[in-house]
Amino acid sequence: MASEITDGADVSSRFARSTTEAADELRTLAAGLDALQTDAADRPSVWRRIRQSVLPPIICVIALIAAWQLYIVIAQPRPDIVPAPADVAAALGAAWETAQLQQAVFTSLERGILGFLIAIVVGTPIGLLLAEVKPLRRAFGPLISGLQVLPSVAWVPAAILWFGLTDATAYFVVLMGATPSVINGLISGIDQVPPQLRRVGQVLGAKKLSMASLIVLPAALPGYVAGLKQGWAFSWRSLMAAEIITTGGTMGFGLGTMLDNSRQLSDIASVLATIIVILVIGILVELVIFAPLERRLLRGRGLLQGGSR
Known part of the structure; x- marks a missing residue:
């Protein structure tokens, strides 16, 4: 009778461990899915991508042209040079x-x-x-x-x-x-x-x-x-x-x-x-x-x- 009780306890213990491991795997999977969803939500919008990738070079070109024109106004070099x-x-x-x-x-x-x-x-x-x-x-x-x-x-x-x-x-x-x-x-x-x-x-x-x-x-x-x-x-x-x-x-x-x-x-x-x-x-x-x-x-x-x- 004691052996049957011990076997039942072992089965219950193994079942509890397996249940805990399954719960841990589910939590890990849920965390991964949440991370994927958060990553997708954090993707920048079209306007943000344009602002980050297009506007900086445009501003740089405008600044260079302005500096060029300023040099022409101040130094007044020969137009053929x-x-x-x-x-x-x-x-x-x-x-x-x-x-x-x-x-x-x-x-x-x-x-x-x-x-x-x-x-x-x-x-x-x-x-x-x-x-x-x-x-x-x-x-x-x-x-x-x-x-x-x-x-x-x-x-x-x-x-x-x-x-x-x-x-x-x-x-x-x-x-x-x-x-x-x-x-x-x-x-x-x-x-x-x-x-x-x-x-x-x-x-x-x-x-x-x-x-x-x-x-x-x-x-x-x-x-x-x-x-x-x-x-x-x-x-x-x-x-x-x-x-x-x-x-x-x-x-x-x-x-x-x-x-x-x-x-x-x-x-x-x-x-x-x-x-x-x-x-x-x-x-x-x-x-x-x-x-x-x-x-x-x-x-x-x-x-x-x-x-x-």
Whole structure:
């Protein structure tokens, strides 16, 4: 009889412990759900995001223009050396009215985007190969890093001799400027992939090709996108250098050509106007394409703080 009472007490004790553990798990789950709801509620509104991300650069630009105009009023420099903001705006408006600005922007964007896409197509498989095959990485890794730090303008003379004054020269310079960054960005992203993901892929029977394309590459996307962003910056700078140097022949009229023509005419207002357009395009590409893509990737991995959304 005593043993039956003891067994009953043990059962009751185990039942009580299991009930307590279940209650603790429910409280933990509820706390997690509350945290998720609080996090979602703390997401800034559209106006707050605009105020945090758009207004500061606009205010900065207005302050710079005001300081520029103040310098013109106080120092009164020669207009052919330091033009006023109104003169630069007038030069920009004149280029728009003659349709030179539209033509130059379209030509340069077409070259830059197409050359960058070619660099992605070339650099992505090379990056995967070098990241997965260690002997190849040891052999070609230093060369890729050296090409990344090599100024892209150094390729212009060779490209002119190989391709002449044609669009192929610009595309080649863009390719050589962007591809090393794409490769190194992908390699860096793959190096940060947790080994557990590879082991899971091996357990599920993934082969080398499917492992690289379906597991490693998606996991390496943050580093890969960082490499793409840097690659675009290099390709845009390389393109401007190529267009400035390779004028004439069958080369189209791009922003670099427009900049060099203004320099030959000693039109400093047009020179500054063209520089501003080149700068604005680079900023817009960053804000419209790469910044949202990075935020989406980081948010999907839970790496983005609520205030940065």
